[in-house]
Amino acid sequence: MNKQKYVDEYIHLYETGQIKFNKERMLLIEFVKRNILDNDEVYFDDELIEKCIAFGEKWYFSLTAFQKFLIAFVFLFWKKNGRVVFRKFLWMLGRGGGKNGLITVISKFLISELHGIEDYNISIVANSEEQAKTSVDEAYKCVKKHEVLQRAFKATLTKIVSKKTNSIFTFRTSNGGTKDGLRDGAVIFDEIHQYEDNKDVRVHISGLGKKPNPREFYIGTDGYVREGFLDKLKEKATKVLNGEARWNSLFPFICKLDDESEANNSDMWEKANPMLCEPRSDYAQGLFDTIYEEYEDLEEDPSNFEEFMTKRMNLPKIDLEKSVAAWEEIEATNREMPELQNQECIGCLDFASIRDFAACGLLFRDQEENYIFKTHSFVRKEFVDKHYAYSKTNSDNVKNQKKLAPIREWEEQGLLSVIDAPTIDPHTIVQWFVEMREHYVIKKIIADNFRMEILRPLFEEEGFEVEVIKNPRAIHSLLAPRIETAFANQKIIFGDNPIMRWYTNNVLVVIDRRGNKEYQKKEPVKRKTDGFQAFVHGMYRADDIQQGSDFYLDAISF
Known part of the structure; x- marks a missing residue:
């Protein structure tokens, strides 16, 4: 039986009723127990997990239980060959849930000498340059703030370079027409709800595999494009959780309301945004207060209902075509x-x-x-x-x-x-x-x-x-x-x-x-x-x- 303290801690919080899960995360826990914790062919690299968490908490912010849980599976390996068990990760949670901050921590760690792989380049991809550069800009500001980090990284507004591994963390837009031949170690796709198909995704991941332990991260909230790339990815996630697809073809962490009516109960909002679980940090309390104000405003301005449900509760209305008024x-x-x-x-x-x-x-x-x-x-x-x-x-x-x-x-x-x-x-x-x-x-x-x-x-x-x-x-x-x-x-x-x-x-x-x-x-x-x-x-x-x-x-x- 595999033991990993951050995984065990997160499961314990749920099973003892200290945090609330939506049905996809309930299925995920059973999935983890069945395929990973009870599997002697895989192992968690606790040393890398601890290093990554320590790196993030020293230079960025205190990590929550769910963030540590996610980091653990980034460093899950096969015993037979030392390769990563999961190449693809899907993280979906409500706006403000800290997914960009977490991906900044992980990306910066993966290019660093603490990870130790030469030329392990990472690209973060989004539809707009403004969104794509969010994490790179956060990493840049962190390096400029700390002299110790300046000795380890060379930082510009467009890329972060590890001086020891020569690995580069940069951003790109999703226009994949000129992106053939990239030799990335990992690719991050941000705000994936905007992708209508997988054409640009295929281009960006075509260079993966030339470096050890390639990874793909798909992060974001849900959106308004139906039957597009994200819907197909969610379908695959459902099959994985239900045992209808190869179990390690995707690691799906999906946080959302189970039903639209739960939006009227603020105690249920943590189903969509695990950052809102008690006890809350100052950031999380501020986030909760902001979401609550938005919810109250819906009474006077119902035109924002779809945006609130889609972006805050990660539960878009299935039929986004509706009457102008009841x-x-x-x-x-x-x-x-x-x-x-x-x-x-x-x-x-x-x-x-x-x-x-x-x-x-x-x-x-x-x-x-x-x-x-x-x-x-x-x-x-x-x-x-x-x-x-x-x-x-x-x-x-x-x-x-x-x-x-x-x-x-x-x-x-x-x-x-x-x-x-x-x-x-x-x-x-x-x-x-x-x-x-x-x-x-x-x-x-x-x-x-x-x-x-x-x-x-x-x-x-x-x-x-x-x-x-x-x-x-x-x-x-x-x-x-x-x-x-x-x-x-x-x-x-x-x-x-x-x-x-x-x-x-x-x-x-x-x-x-x-x-x-x-x-x-x-x-x-x-x-x-x-x-x-x-x-x-x-x-x-x-x-x-x-x-x-x-x-x-x-x-x-x-």
């Missing part, structure tokens, strides 16, 4: 419209297609910080006949179509106009705003660049100021926090407008790998979003609106 929040827009006569507003429209729907709108604000949206839609008869049975008599199929969008009912309520023509005439759109100008003060018209080469001259001919959003997708992520917070806090008023509620409920929020949000359609043809897109355009200039004050020409001193 139905209860959309229903809450059905409030009585305040008196808007002579109020200042932003005109806005969505006119992406001249053959189906177009939506016009006026966005107001009041002194209670409500966003009030008055809207009217224009739809082509041929389109609504085909997709919503506008002109047909009742049948089961017709009832289903009308249930999807009761166009005639909305027409009778004055919420839309049906146009019996080959296209929606741009003059019809402009005329609506001309009529609205008789009752409200329209500061300007905001629209995206679709059809504006036709509409802009018509608006300007009528004396309207026009602003064109050249890249409408770019403003979605910018406005998402404001829009989602306004829905959550019931600060949006559509009046009794079922078509506007329909538009909004049809919106699909798509989140890209950088966490940027875009408002798309849940279904491309029948579930229209034109009115909501017009609302978004108005929100782009919502701060320009005077809030709840009448505007009269005779009040101005000329």
Whole structure:
């Protein structure tokens, strides 16, 4: 039976209930007992483990139990040939868990004379140079701070060199096109959630094996790219833990919540971030306080929920494509419209297609910080006949179509106009705003660049100021926090407008790998979003609106 005090200590902390584990770490403990502790073909090099821990604690920081546990497996070897048992390591834990600090310690130790392998170069790779150089910069500052280390290492802003072993610790970006032929002893891939495939990874690890005991470290939190490199690595980790793959093909240390509901219990957060286990260091307590503040802020600003769950709790929502608001929040827009006569507003429209729907709108604000949206839609008869049975008599199929969008009912309520023509005439759109100008003060018209080469001259001919959003997708992520917070806090008023509620409920929020949000359609043809897109355009200039004050020409001193 293999004994290693830091491994035994970590297991003891869990088994005695002093720390909490998620199910992946529970499986890991059984995995370690089965394949390593009860395996007389492997051994822990306690001398290297102690040296590495002592090195880290002398020059960097006190190491926690989980960090010492991880270091132990870096120096696990086969008795028959002295080679490393694990070549690949996957470390996943919530943001702030100290993975970069730990990898700095291990990297600096591995290039040093304490490890003792000549030319054991280490590259740390990330998508951006700023992220990639984090550990190298930390190592550089440490060397510059201590004269003793300056005798052992030559440090620059781009690399750390051991004077005795000639080993180099440096950083690279993940563009692998020019990285063939590297002779690294170890490669570290940081923020692995951003990798869409393993193309760049293959290039960077192609030079491994030319030095003894090659190692690959994959570190980071989870992210927004699905079915990419990280998801495949997690699948492999699951197979390893369940005994469905070669046991030493990967050492997976995965910390995350087991269920989304655990985010509401701060006692469970250590499942995602082992740095938060009691007793906490000053750093860990500060980290806990920061995370708790972020959690409390979600009540007022729910737009950060995905970021909080993904980065802090290491548990991304499986379906990152969702509605812009809960139905209860959309229903809450059905409030009585305040008196808007002579109020200042932003005109806005969505006119992406001249053959189906177009939506016009006026966005107001009041002194209670409500966003009030008055809207009217224009739809082509041929389109609504085909997709919503506008002109047909009742049948089961017709009832289903009308249930999807009761166009005639909305027409009778004055919420839309049906146009019996080959296209929606741009003059019809402009005329609506001309009529609205008789009752409200329209500061300007905001629209995206679709059809504006036709509409802009018509608006300007009528004396309207026009602003064109050249890249409408770019403003979605910018406005998402404001829009989602306004829905959550019931600060949006559509009046009794079922078509506007329909538009909004049809919106699909798509989140890209950088966490940027875009408002798309849940279904491309029948579930229209034109009115909501017009609302978004108005929100782009919502701060320009005077809030709840009448505007009269005779009040101005000329």
